Amino acid sequence: QVQLVQSGVEVKKPGSSVRVSCKASGGIFSSFSINWVRQAPGQGLQWLGGIVPISNLPRYAQMFQGRVTITADTFTTTAYMELSTLRSEDTAVYYCAVAARPDYFFAYWGQGTLVSVSS
Amino acid sequence: DIQMTQSPSSLSASVGDRVTITCQASQDISRYLNWYQHKPGKAPKVLISDVSNLKAGVPSRFSGSGSGTHFTLTISSLQPEDIGTYYCQQYDHLPQFTFGPGTKLEIK
Numbered sequence: 001q002v003q004l005v006q007s008g009v010e011v012k013k014p015g016s017s018v019r020v021s022c023k024a025s026g027g028i029f030s031s032f033s034i035n036w037v038r039q040a041p042g043q044g045l046q047w048l049g050g051i052v053p054i055s056n057l058p059r060y061a062q063m064f065q066g067r068v069t070i071t072a073d074t075f076t077t078t079a080y081m082e083l084s085t086l087r088s089e090d091t092a093v094y095y096c097a098v099a100a101r102p103d104y105f106f107a108y109w110g111q112g113t114l115v116s117v118s119s
Numbered sequence: 120d121i122q123m124t125q126s127p128s129s130l131s132a133s134v135g136d137r138v139t140i141t142c143q144a145s146q147d148i149s150r151y152l153n154w155y156q157h158k159p160g161k162a163p164k165v166l167i168s169d170v171s172n173l174k175a176g177v178p179s180r181f182s183g184s185g186s187g188t189h190f191t192l193t194i195s196s197l198q199p200e201d202i203g204t205y206y207c208q209q210y211d212h213l214p215q216f217t218f219g220p221g222t223k224l225e226i227k
Contacts, residue, residue: 044221
């Protein structure tokens with residue numbers, strides 16, 4: 001069984017960056033598709049991007065291209081999502097979510113990390 | 120990018136009702152479509168993958184159908200624990216994913 005544990009609450013100023021981690025245990029980390037999904041207050045789910053560690057090639061949603069960086073460390077089985085140039089609209093709960101290949105659905109989810117952006 | 124729409128955006132139904140949620144893609148996505156249930160304070164949960172593949176542990180009152188650009192999620196007999204927001208999600212094999220805007224389901 002795959003378990004995902006995310007880092008804790010972040011409070012940031014506009015214009016700064018945030019980095020959220022997602023530690024995976026169980027399963028074969030290098031073959032996962034590790035994704036980042038957020039939900040802003042009163043809004044729906046948004047996919048920011050993802051990475052398959054074995055290929056180390058990230059994919060990003062067009063609206064976050066240039067502002068989000070997703071990486072994965074196969075030695076520590078930890079994935080990271082960094083979002084830069086933060087604005088108040090980035091206030092959201094950020095989830096990591098894993099699709100265990102060859103599947104293309106998010107079977108496993110982290111507990112969520114609240115990122116609050118406020119001056 | 121492929122755009123996903125859902126209807127209705129919100130829905131109120133009685134226990135025992137048959138409920139249908141529709142998801143439409145802006146272009147043909149074959150059968151690359153999943154459904155999730157999301158409850159406040161919890162992580163989303165996958166219900167159905169690849170249009171109609173019911174995931175383990177999901178009650179059989181949930182079902183999915185469709186192909187191409189038009190898809191539906193049906194709850195055959197609504198139960199109180201089914202309240203939440205439902206999202207469709209399309210994918211390709213890059214992989215990239217897009218969620219629909221969601222349908223909030225409430226009990227009358």
